[in-house]
Amino acid sequence: MALGEVSGEDFTLLLSVARELTDRQKGKVIRFSRKVFIPLTNLCRNRCRYCAFRRNPDDPGAWFMSPDQVLEVSREGARMGCREALFSMGDKPEDRFPEAERKLRELGYGSTMDYLVSMCRLVLEETPLLPHSNPGVMEEGDLKRLKEVNASLGLMVENTSPG
Numbered sequence: 001m002a003l004g005e006v007s008g009e010d011f012t013l014l015l016s017v018a019r020e021l022t023d024r025q026k027g028k029v030i031r032f033s034r035k036v037f038i039p040l041t042n043l044c045r046n047r048c049r050y051c052a053f054r055r056n057p058d059d060p061g062a063w064f065m066s067p068d069q070v071l072e073v074s075r076e077g078a079r080m081g082c083r084e085a086l087f088s089m090g091d092k093p094e095d096r097f098p099e100a101e102r103k104l105r106e107l108g109y110g111s112t113m114d115y116l117v118s119m120c121r122l123v124l125e126e127t128p129l130l131p132h133s134n135p136g137v138m139e140e141g142d143l144k145r146l147k148e149v150n151a152s153l154g155l156m157v158e159n160t161s162p163g
């Protein structure tokens, strides 16, 4: 908290100390994992104020990716040298929007989580990529199911807020 208050010359000094410490600990090599972004759906039951990703079903640019689109994007990512398929999505849109529930039913699924698990398996079986999912709040059962078809998982802790 105190570091967040630093300004002016002290801030410049703080940056140079941070850089020095980083270089000393990590050297000059930057490592990263090449991943292709698979935004399964941008519909979301939540409304985080900073979020530029979320859409309502009737907003322009609202989508659910089809399995064919998931495969197409994954294969293109693999062709360009990616190693991971990063699944992102809104949080349980079917809890708020009948349109999302209908769309999932058309696709043959009862929930976004069911669809995600299936798309992870598809990518794992049909491409050389390793899935990494970043869904919203998850139950223990969701984590167990995703564990079977993901190399790693992300958790959006901000949407556990009651507000």
Ligand code: SF4
Residues within 6 Å of the ligand: 044, 045, 046, 047, 048, 051, 052, 053, 054, 089, 090, 091, 136, 156, 159
């Ligand atoms: S939960 Fe995620 S997708 Fe939904 S509004 Fe918040 S940041 Fe956006």
